[in-house]
Every structure is written in structure tokens, then in C-alpha cells.
Amino acid sequence: MRILFLTQIIPYPPNAGPRVKTWHVLRYLYERGHDVTLASFVREEERPYLSKLDEVCTAVHTVPINRSRVADVGYWLQSHLSGRPFLIERDDLKGMRQLVQNLLAEQEFDVVHADQLTMTQFALDAKKVGGVKRPYIIFDAHNATWSIWERMRENAPWFLKPVYRIEENRIKQYEGMLVEQFDHTMVVIDPDKDLLLAGVKNGNTGTLEARISSIPIAVDAEVLQPIQRKKGSRNILTLGTLSYPPNADGIRWFLQEIFPLVQQQVPDVTLTVIGKNPPADFVQMAQQSGGAVAVTGYVDDLTPHMEAAALMVVPVRAGSGMRVRLLEAFARAMPTVTTTIGLEGIIAEADKEILLADDPQSFATATVNLLNDPDLQEMLAVNGRKLAEARYDWRAVLKQMDAVYALAAPQPEATSHA
Template sequence: MSERPSLVFVSPRFLFPTDEGGKIRTTQILRGMKGGRFHITLMSPATPEQTARHREEIEAVCDRFIAWPARSVGPLHRITRLRHLLSLKPVSVAAGVDPVARRRVREQLQQGAQVAVFDFIHAATLAPLHGLCPTVMFTHNVEAEIFRRHAEVAGHPLKRYVWRGQHRKMARFEARELPRFDTVVAVSERDAEAFRAMPRNRRVEAIPTGVDLDFFAYRPPGDGDHLIFTGAMDWQANIDGIRFFMDEVWHLLVQRRPGARMTVVGRRPHPELVEQAARRNLPWTFTGFVDDIRPHVYGGAAYVIPLRVGGGTRIKAYEAMAMGLPVVSTGLGVEGLPLTDGEQFLQADTPEAMAQALDRLLSDSALRLRLSQAARRHVEDHCSSLAVARCFEDICQRTMNGQG
């Protein structure tokens, strides 16, 4: 057994492949902490096939991996989980309640863990009611805020009603569960302030958003009218953002830039979006899942973040900036990131403003290069993934030692 203190890291989902922001953030932190102050045991659901397929990636982020049986997800999963609408918990939480996983976590903590980290608020259902060691809750968003924003942009009255109900349930769940943990870690000062405003939270700390600067190497932006978006396309916020861009922005942009084309890089693109692009004969490409986004991103002229819903911080923004793509984003798309409009990116919050900003960027190669270089300098100065991992490690150390 290692002489280093034992840290148990509990994830409610298998972290590989790293095909969405939360998984990327978590694995970057664990990779940066591996071999440091703690002996890290990672716990998550996994099948034997998943464990075997991703063994090298698992070994790169932890000293020991313990899996509990992963639940099978069938084609009707999205429909069957709707039965949880009647639960007092939000659907996303109720659907993940797993007594077997909870028992495995308790057994592991009883073996002498000196600090435990629970990844995402949903993992609160896996934390023992009575503390067996100091605990950290790693939040990637203010989840209730995401549901509120979904309600605000929902077009159908029934959808608004459902999202409002989920917002109320998640707000209650966060307020009840977060105070159970010795430290709450937020991914931005904005989120941290929201958690500090909740009664009874013991200690709330913020970490910056990091990016792997060696992996996402810099290249100058391209000269064509090629736009890029990356993100998991089965995540509702990304679906809403791309639908908004397709329906309300695209026709305004092509009036100015007839040669514009779009590549959406991300797993499981929503069939309705793919069919609509084909039906309208739009020059859009949906890649689906890719092992490496870089070949699909390099050479693009601009990166667009048309999000209207979300929480936490968008790692996609920093990845694009690191790779040299000038960014046009809604304010929400870069929320929580210390960026300045006109210096590291261009902000546009209406269809007209976004089309105008993209036209301006695509028409001006000097502006593209200036934003590209300034954005890369920013992430180099503030966003090293290794520095973020060290910050997280410090928080775990202080929590273990009972330091405020």
C-alpha cells in the first residue's frame, strides 16, 4: 500500500471516451494529479469490455480502478426515464440512483480513505449519509440554473412546465445535498458565488478551467468561410444552440457570405437536425463521434458557440482558442471565463449580431489572426491543465486536513 494519503474519486459515469466537457475536465484533473500527493482510487460504473478497451486511459488517471456494474442503456432509455418525472428528485438524479454502487462506495471508504471526491451533484446519491472521511463535491455547473434556462427558451407550454418543475426539484436537491460535503468545488467564481449564497454550505472554492496546451497545439486560422462547432450532440443545450444557429442565424449569414459552410463535430447528432440540414440542402457536415477533434477543427476560419442554455464553463471555448480558432459566442457560451469581448473573442447574443460578427471575422484576415493569437496567449497564461490539477490537489489536501 502506498504511503501517500488515500483519495477515492467517485464518478457516477464511466469517464471514457472523453467525448464531453465534464469528462474532459475530470480526466485532465486526475491525469495531472496522478503520481502526486495522493494515491488515487477511481470508482465508476463500467462493463468488463469498457475496462479492457480503455485500460491505458484508466491507468493514466488513477492508481487503482474499481468498477460497479454498469446499467444497460437500451434504445428506449430516454422514454423509460420519463417515469422519474413523478419522483421528488430531478429526473437526471432519480434515474441514476443505484443501491449497489452506493454500497460499493461505502465499503471502499470504510477501508481507510482519507478524503473522497464526488464528481457532479448527481453523485451525492452515492455518498454515505454519515461521513466516513472528509468529502469534496466537484460541481461542473449550477444544475438548477441550466433547467431554469431550458424553461426560458422552451417554445412549447408543456415543455416549459416540465423544465420549471425540474428546476424547482434540482434547486431543492442542490440546497439539501451540498451542505453534506466539507468542500464544494465550482468551475468558476460565478458558480462559487451562487453556491456560497446557499445556506449551510461549509466551504466553497473555485478552480479555473484548464486545457491541454500540448495536445491542442496552435495553428493559424484558415482563410475560407468554414465555421466549426464541437460538442456532444445528444446534450440538450447543444441541440438547442445548433437549432437556434441553423434556424435563426444561418440565413442571415449566407446573405453576406454565400460560400459559408458549417461542420458540427460531436457524438450522436440529433436526427432532426441532420434531416433538416439535408432537406434544406445546407452545406453542413455532422461528423458524429470522432476519436480526435483536431483534424476536423484545424483549418477552420471561425468557431461559433451559439448557446442559449448551459451552466459552469465551456471547455470547448478554451480548446478552440488553444487551437487558434477565433471565437464568436453568445455571452452565455463563454460565461464564467475571464474573457473580454473584442480582445480574445467576439460576443453576439442575437441572430443579427451573430451573423454580423461572423461576417466581419470572415471578411478580415487581420482580425482573425489578432483574435487567434490573443486567445492562445490567454490560455497559455491562465489555463494550463496541469496548473488546474495542482489547484484541485491543494483543495483536496486542505479538505483532508480540515483547513478552511
Template sequence: MSQPLEILFVSSFPASPPTFGAQRRIDGLMRSLSRRHRVSFVSLLPPDLDAERAERAMKEYCRDVVFVPWAEASGLPKRLAQLRSLVSIYSYERRYMNGPDLQLALGRLLRSRRFDLVSVETPFQAFSRLRQAPSGAPSPCVLIDAHNVEFDLARQYFEQSAGLARRLHHEVNWRKLQREELAAWRAVDGVAFTSPDDEARARALVPAIRSAIVPNGVDVEQFRPAPEVPPSGTRTIVFFGTMDYFPNLDAVRWLFREIWPLLSQRDPDLRLKIIGASPPSDVLAHQGPRVDIAGLVDDLQRHLVAADAIIVPLRVGGGTRLKILESLAMGKAVISTKLGAEGIAARSGEHLLIADEPKDFAEAVHRVLEDRSLARELGRKGRELVERRYAWSAIGEEMERFVYQVIEGAPGAARRAS
């Protein structure tokens, strides 16, 4: 089976133009698949995103683009909604990602023409009514593109959470998420995981799962090395990632609490830049002569080019980190925790440096700042690794092969092929 397919992607946010990791994965996969297949897209539309801009960007490679306006609660209303979810049999995520307006939009598109496959970007949207088709046509296969093992991420949130109400929510919710995520894996025709670690976690719980590893990737033309910037007399390290994503926020808080004091004391001229949307007040409080809380920036690559090193002090997370792949693609020296680099075929000392304790992390940063030949060699080999293994063109081919396997192995395959 190799004919062009009709593929529908379903998400909780638009994929383009991408400004954070999950968007970059969906954007990269859809663009790659659209070279041989017809792709369409349905998603929720948060109020802070520009619908016209998103639709214009996605129409470059999508046949149909449908947005369903949606406003997730924030602050106190969100906390109250989370508390109300404690008495529900469903998780908070499943409740807010499957509203009636989304179901109507999906039904209209799925019944308008036959799709071969629906790819959902969260396991909770797998509970939508996705197996619909025009009268007399076979229903589509359903695949989950698992950016993370969501219940394991929620369990980590619980372990790191402060505050009684938040801990109570996460403690109850992660167990609901586990039940729902396992049910979703069993119900769909295939699951694509981004790392061997996530796939192993899933197989230990659902041995019969049909799955494949489809890693995260990077646009190697957009993220590429620039000529080395002449020494300016100051050195800058950079962390980037949206601050409304708990693993990133936890990393930045740990950085300021445990690592930055060691770095700044040893090197009084060192500068730190934090890039990412929605920094909270406790992060903004660190803004000063040596610390730049830049927020969301229009040209991430320009800031990365000027960086002497990229730091990834993650302690919570799943899947694989696009920030590491993008930094390696730009030929930058990267210092990460072991968890931060999980699932990426990069070796410490060859492609990046890995350290888990604050003192060791700070020492690794100083190594690449003091030894520029080491920094250049890490950057060179990191770029080679990304070009060889993580370009979106190659990752898209891996997803395409898995999609064909899912369709051919699903019940009713003969009827779909006719």
C-alpha cells in the same frame, strides 16, 4: 499539510478517453492530481462506452478503476420514468444515479483502505454512502466538483422546453433539484465551482458554504496552434459539442433557425460543420452541400485546425465552456454569446468576439472571415490567455490547494492527520 493523499473520484460516466466537456474536466483534474497523489475512480458505465478501452486509459493514472454497468432509459421509457418521478419526493437524477450496485461498489472500496477525500462529480451522488472507512480509521472528507449549478440548468431547460410532458417534468424536477442540491452543498465539506457566477449563485442561497473557484482547463500540448492552412477557396465555420446535451442541441437549433440563414445568404461559399455525438433527426436534416453534420469524430483537433472560425451560440448553460478554451488554445477566432463565454476571463474584441442577437452574431462571424489579421490577433491573444490561466497543470494546483483546505478545515482534521 502536504503529504500525498488518497483521493476517490465518483462519477456517472468514465473520465477517459475524454470525448466531451465533462469528461475532459475530470480527466484533466485527475491526471494533474495523480502526479502527487494516489487517485482512484468509481463510476456508472453506460452501455455505449467501451469498458476495456476506458479502463485501459484510466489505469494510466488511477490506482483503482471500478465501473458499475448501467443503462439509462431513452426515448419513451425515459419519458415514462421521468413522469413516474413526478410523484416521487426525489428528483429523476438522484433516483437513477444512486442505484444499489453503485452503493455496493463504493462500500467495498471505501472499506478496503482509508481515503482522505471523496470527490463527487454530480451533487446527486453526494447522497451515496461516502463516509465509510476501514474499522478504526477516520472517514473521508467529501467534496463536490460542481461542473454546473444543476438546478439552474434544469430551470433553463424548463424555460426552453417544448411539449407538455417535457415541460411538466422540468417544471417539477428543477425545484426538486434545487432542494437536493442545496442540501448536498450543506452536507459536504467543500464545493469547487468552475466560475465566479456559479459560486455567487450558490453563496446567495447557502452563505456558509465552503467553496472555491476551480476553473475548467485545457491540455495546452494537445490543443495547440498548427501552421496556418493555405486558402482553399472555401471558408468553414465549426460548432462542436455532444448533441445529447440540451444546451448544445438548443444552440444548434437556434443556429439553423436564426443565424445560418443570415450567414449563408451573405456568403454563398461559406461552409458549416457540426461536430458532436448523437445528432437528432432534425439536425441531420440540414446535411447538404454546404452543411456537414459530422457526428462524433476521432480527431477533433484535425477538424479545428481546418476551421476558419469556431462558433459558440449557446443560450442555455452553466459552468464554463471547455469548447471555448480548447478553441482559444488552438489559436482560433471564436465567436460566442455572452452566456457561452460566461466565467472565462476573455474580453470581447481582445480574445474573442461576443454577440447575442442573430444579426450581430452573423456580423461578428463575417468580421473574422473577412479580416484575417483580426482573426489571427484574436487567436494569438486567446492562446496566450489559455497558456497563462487555463493549463490543466495550473488548474490542478488550484484544486490541490482547495482539497488541502477542505481536509484541514473539516471536523476530525487532527485525527486524519495523525
């Protein structure tokens, strides 16, 4: 089929959750023989990777995007006038809207696939396409985004709670509208079905539920091979895109409330924080830690950092969907501690493939126990690798997309016989 695929970021290299998910989806569509035209926002640092997309796309079109805090204030005010979410206003750029409209006018597409919330607004233009058959439109929801804002509101300072609630409610209603307007919606975990349906105004969720499919995020277990960790290491590793508020919130929680408890029991423990755009307070905490904490920023290769670590922590207090960091930790055979929210949507068993803890004291205890127990580290590493291979490799997981795309396939005309 001919697919117009809309994405908010260049999905390469697969070094962050959204990129990992989208890159494997594009690879799968290509291997299934589909003809994919990509329309994406692009940042200057992403341009060197555009040629890589030619391997899986027939054509690649881009629109430059630059973010600034000053501009965000304007988009926030604009959202009050329009009633639309701030996230939608921020990405509603004239260049992208014109590009999508031109592509829809110039070519016939069977499917318009909107990857993530903010690209849905452009896919809706496909409903205005004239002719015999308009494209089938798919909303690929990486998360139920309104629930992320709800969880962030719960952990936010009191003076920010009303701000978070406003955006939370707007996104909830907007996502409910999308479920109604799109032909099909894909989520990565079953609970997100109900979260998206919670925003539907008329309450007619029975028929809409049948138009939502749950397809997990996948990783490449062939590429992500097990790590050979340094014996006797006292280093803890954590990572994530630190400009993403839920990631920064969780790691800040670990730095401020959990790591000091670990240090009390393991004085020689160290912590390495990896991720693009670390907040200023992370850098300051590292400078004041006497060498116990290192904040690296973005790194091209995680392997040496994983090899130097005893374990990984994925501290999550707010979020939705699946944590790709965990899937990759399983694939790399990295023993890991996370929270119940962090493990959402991943079929893994506590104390078999992973350790779970939800408050500072229990998280610190689990981390210390894992640091001090090489046999437990090895058990989690081996079982996690087996889980990644069996359940979360992209070649197996994404076969479930075939049923969704079959709904968009042109149906043969009925033939009458005299």
C-alpha cells in the same frame, strides 16, 4: 492521501467537457502523490479506455450503465414519488451503491470526491462510515445544474415549461442540500457559488459560502497546439456532445436562425457540425441544405476539420459552468464567436480574444465580419492562444485544489508539555 473518486463517465479520452475536466483533475491528484481509487459507471464504448486510467489510479472499479427513453419515463415517474430530481433517480443504480458501500467498508479513505451532481448520492454514504474518522467528502460541481434547466425552460415550447420547472426546482433544492451536507464544494465559476446557495433552505449561507471554492476548468496547452488554418476558407465549424440538451439547443438555434442570415451575405459559406449523437432534425437540415451543411457525428481527430475552417462558433443559450470548447479553441488558436452565456466564467475580452453576440442578427454579423477579415481572425487566434497558456493550462490552474485537499489532511495530535 487515499481518495475514493466517483465519476459518472469514464474520463478518457478527453473529448468532451466533463471528461476534459475530470481527466486533468485525476492527472493532477496523481502527480501530487495521492492514492486514487476510481469508481465509475461505464458504457460499452468506453471499455477500451479503462486501461488508460491505470496510469493515474491505483484501482479502477466500474458498474455498467445503459440509458433508454423507456426507462427514463419510469425514472421520471419515480422522481414524483420520491421528490428527488429525475437526474438523481436515473443514476441511482443498485450496483454503484453497493460498490461504494463495499469500498467504504473494506478500505479507509481520507477523501471521497464526487464528480458531478449524480454521483453525490453515493458519496453521502461516507457519512455513515463508523470508526474514528470518516472520510472528508467533496462535491465537485461542474455546473449549478438547476440553472441549466432554468435557461432551457426559458427557451422551451410552452407545453414543456412546467416539466422543466419541476425538475429545475427539485435540483435547486437538492444542490442546496448538498452544499450543507458536504464538507466542501468546488465550482468552476464564481457565479455558481450563489446559484448553489440559492437552494439552501434555512438561509444560513454565510458559513456555507466559506466551504465553496471556485477552481476553473483547465486544458493541456502543451498537447493542444495551434492549428494552421486553410487560407481563404469559407467554412464555419461548430461542435459539442449533441446528446447534451444545451449543446443541441444552441447549435439548433444557429442552424435555424443565424446560419441563413450568414448565407444571405456569404453565399458560398459552409457549416460543419461535429458531435456524437446528432439529433434527427440536424441530419435532415443537412440533407436539405444543398451541401452547405455537413453533420459528421463523432470524429476521432478534430485537427483536419479545424484546419479546413476559417472560424468556430459556440452558440450557447443555456448552460452553467465553463465551456471547455472555448478553452480548447483558444489553445488551438481558433478564432471564435460565442454568446455572453457561452463566455461565462472565462476571463477573456470581447474583440481581443473572442467575438460576442447574443441575438441572431448580431451573431450573424459578427460571423460574417470574421469570415471576411483574415487580420481579425489572426488577432483573435494569437491572443486566444496566449490566454490559454497563461490562465488555463492544467498545471497552473489545478494548484488551487491543494488548499481544498489540505482541509482533509489528517491533523497531527496536539502534544502537551509538563
